Amino acid sequence: MLELRGLTKLYGDFSAVKDLNLTIQENEFFCLLGPSGCGKTTTLRMIAGFEKPDEGNIFLNGSDLKDVPAHKRNINTVFQSYALFPHLNVFENIAFGLRMSHVPEKEIQDRVENMLKTVALDGFAQRLPGKLSGGQQQRVTLARALVNEPKILLLDEPLAALDEKLRLQMQVELANLQRKVGITFIFITHNQEEALTMADRIAVMENGNIIQIGLPDDIYLKPKSRFVASFIGQMNFMKLDTLETSDEGVQITLPDGHVIRLDQSVPLANPDELRFGIRPEQLRMSRTAPLPSENGLKGHILNEVYYGDSSIFVVQLENESTVSVMHQNYLPSGNNPESFIEGEDIFVCWSTRAGCLLPE
Amino acid sequence: MFAGVRERDASSRSDLLKIRESQALLFPPYFFLVVFFVLPVLIILSLSFSHNRDFSLGLTLENYIRILDPLYFKVLLRSILYAVIATLTALLIGFPMAYFISFVSPKWKMIFMFLILVPFWTNFLVRIFAWLTILGRQGLLNSFLIWTGIITEPLHLLHSGSAVVVGLVYGELPFMILPIIAALDRMDISLLEAATDLGASRFHVFRRIVVPLSIPGIIAGAIFVFIPALGSFVVPDILGGRDSFMIGNTIKNQFMTVRDWSFGSALSMVLMVAVLIGVSAYLKQGKEQSLGMGEYL
Numbered sequence: 001m002l003e004l005r006g007l008t009k010l011y012g013d014f015s016a017v018k019d020l021n022l023t024i025q026e027n028e029f030f031c032l033l034g035p036s037g038c039g040k041t042t043t044l045r046m047i048a049g050f051e052k053p054d055e056g057n058i059f060l061n062g063s064d065l066k067d068v069p070a071h072k073r074n075i076n077t078v079f080q081s082y083a084l085f086p087h088l089n090v091f092e093n094i095a096f097g098l099r100m101s102h103v104p105e106k107e108i109q110d111r112v113e114n115m116l117k118t119v120a121l122d123g124f125a126q127r128l129p130g131k132l133s134g135g136q137q138q139r140v141t142l143a144r145a146l147v148n149e150p151k152i153l154l155l156d157e158p159l160a161a162l163d164e165k166l167r168l169q170m171q172v173e174l175a176n177l178q179r180k181v182g183i184t185f186i187f188i189t190h191n192q193e194e195a196l197t198m199a200d201r202i203a204v205m206e207n208g209n210i211i212q213i214g215l216p217d218d219i220y221l222k223p224k225s226r227f228v229a230s231f232i233g234q235m236n237f238m239k240l241d242t243l244e245t246s247d248e249g250v251q252i253t254l255p256d257g258h259v260i261r262l263d264q265s266v267p268l269a270n271p272d273e274l275r276f277g278i279r280p281e282q283l284r285m286s287r288t289a290p291l292p293s294e295n296g297l298k299g300h301i302l303n304e305v306y307y308g309d310s311s312i313f314v315v316q317l318e319n320e321s322t323v324s325v326m327h328q329n330y331l332p333s334g335n336n337p338e339s340f341i342e343g344e345d346i347f348v349c350w351s352t353r354a355g356c357l358l359p360e
Numbered sequence: 361m362f363a364g365v366r367e368r369d370a371s372s373r374s375d376l377l378k379i380r381e382s383q384a385l386l387f388p389p390y391f392f393l394v395v396f397f398v399l400p401v402l403i404i405l406s407l408s409f410s411h412n413r414d415f416s417l418g419l420t421l422e423n424y425i426r427i428l429d430p431l432y433f434k435v436l437l438r439s440i441l442y443a444v445i446a447t448l449t450a451l452l453i454g455f456p457m458a459y460f461i462s463f464v465s466p467k468w469k470m471i472f473m474f475l476i477l478v479p480f481w482t483n484f485l486v487r488i489f490a491w492l493t494i495l496g497r498q499g500l501l502n503s504f505l506i507w508t509g510i511i512t513e514p515l516h517l518l519h520s521g522s523a524v525v526v527g528l529v530y531g532e533l534p535f536m537i538l539p540i541i542a543a544l545d546r547m548d549i550s551l552l553e554a555a556t557d558l559g560a561s562r563f564h565v566f567r568r569i570v571v572p573l574s575i576p577g578i579i580a581g582a583i584f585v586f587i588p589a590l591g592s593f594v595v596p597d598i599l600g601g602r603d604s605f606m607i608g609n610t611i612k613n614q615f616m617t618v619r620d621w622s623f624g625s626a627l628s629m630v631l632m633v634a635v636l637i638g639v640s641a642y643l644k645q646g647k648e649q650s651l652g653m654g655e656y657l
Contacts, residue, residue: 048557050553050557070556070557071558071559071561076557077553079550079554083548083550083553083554085569086551086573096555096558096568097558097559100559145558148558148559
C-alpha cells in the first residue's frame, strides 16, 4: 500500500504539487490523469525518489521513504523516452537491475529469459536497443523494470510515443500483464482513453491537486466538475436560469424560457454557479415530438462529422447555442437507422434521467 | 496541354541545372584539399626518395635506411612515449573537467567553455615561455614548495622530459575536454535516472553508463591530443633539454639548419605513416566498443 500525505513540491513560487493526499492499494492499476503541467509527472518523480517533496511524506507499506534514496527504493520506473542503455544489448539492459543487486549469474540468466518470454521478445536478447522498433523498445523497458519484481511500477506516459494501432494493442497487453505479475502499477497519462481502458481507479489532476478520484465509469458518468467532464470525453453544457426541486428531481428553466426535467436528487445550489451537462451519446435526434419521459429542444442541423461507425451532428438550438449529438450509423439489427441531413429542423431529445448538474 | 509539357520540360532542365550548381559548390573544398594537402604530401613523398633535392641522381632509399640509425630511431620512440603519456595525462585531467562542466547550469557551462578557449587568444609560443617562469629554478613552483617547507633546495624541473610532457598536456588539454563535453552533452539524462532507478549507486552509474557512453568523445579527444603532441617541436625546444628533444625538432633541424630536405621529408613520411597506422588501429578498436563515433571526428 502506498500512501501520499500532504505532498507538496514547489519550483520557486510555482507549486507543481499542492498538499496532495492519495492512497493506492496493493496490486491496483492506478492511473493519474491530467493535462500537461498538472503535476502528475512531479508526483511520479517524488514517488520514484528523483525529486524531494518540500512538504509531506510518502509511505510504502507503512514505512516512510523520506530517507531512502532512489536507488534503494523497491520501486521501478518505465520512462516516457524508454531510456534504454544504448551500449548494452537487450539482455544486459534487462539484467542491469539484477546485477546491481548482486543476484547470482545463474538466476539472472533464468529471470531475464523468463522476462523476455513474458514480453514476447525471446530471440532478441543480443540485439542493441537502437536496432529495435518503438514497440519492441517499449517492451524491453517494461521487462527491465519488471524483472526486479518491484513493489510498485511507475509508468510515465509509456505509450505516448507509439502509433495509434500499437498503442491500442499495448493497452490491452499492459492491463493483462499487470494482472499476471500482480504488481501495483501507477500509470500517468494525459490520454483519457488510456486511463479508461486500463485503470482500476483513476485520479484526475488539475493545478497540482487531485480533483476527482474513482472508478473509470464513475469518473465518466458522474464527473464532479466541468473540467473533469470535458477532459474525459465530450460534454455539452447549458446555462441555467432557475432551479426548482420537485418530487422526482429538479425542474430547470433555461435562459430562453424552455423548461427541462432532471430526475435526480441534486444538492441545492445557486443556479448561477451551475451548468447542466449532457454527453453527445445521451442525446438523440427526432423528427417527431419527444416522448413523455424525455426532454426535447427544437433545433436545426448545422453539420455532420462522420466517424464511420457513428457521426457527430452539430445542432443549433433555438437559443442560438449549439450542442453535439452522437448518431449511430449502423444498427446491430441490420435495419438502417433514420438518417438526417444538414439544414434539417429536428428535436434534440434525451431521457429525463440523463445528464448532470456541475459546478461552473 | 502543350504548355504543360513544355513547363515540365523546363522544370526538369532547371532541376538538372540545380544539380550541376550543387556539384559546382563542391569544387572549392576539392581544390583546397588538392592544393594544400595532396600536392604537399606528394612533394614530400618524392623528396624523401631523392638524393637531397637532386633528382638527377635518381631515386634512392638511403633516407629511409638512415632513420633506422639508433640515433634517430631513439628520438622517434621517445616522441611516441611522450605523446602517449601526454594523452593519458590530458585524459585524466580533462575527463573530470568535462564531466563537471557538462553538468553545471547552461549559464556556467558557457562561462567555463569560454575560459577553456581564452588561452587561444595568446600566441602559443608566449604561453609556453610563460611555463619557464613557473618551472624555472627560481620559478613559481619551486618558490612555493620552498615556502611551504616541503623542499629546501630548488628542484631541477626545466629542460627535462617531464617539463616537455607538462607543456604538451597544457597545450593540448582543450582538445581533450571539448569532445568529451560533446559526448556527455549528447547523453540523455534519463539514462542516469534509469540506472539509479534500477538500483545503481552513483559510482555504478558513472562506471556502467557515463564512462561507456563517453568513449566516442574520449577517442576523439585522444586523437586530437596525440597527433599534435607527437609532432610537436615548440614545446621541447623551449621546455626540453638535450635528452628530451622530439622527432619534430629533428625534422625542423633537417629543413631549417642542416638543409637536408630529403632526410627531413623521409622522417615526416615515417611519422605520418606511424600516426595513420596507430590512429586507424585505435579507431577500429573503438568502433567495436561503441557506436556513432564518426560524429565526433
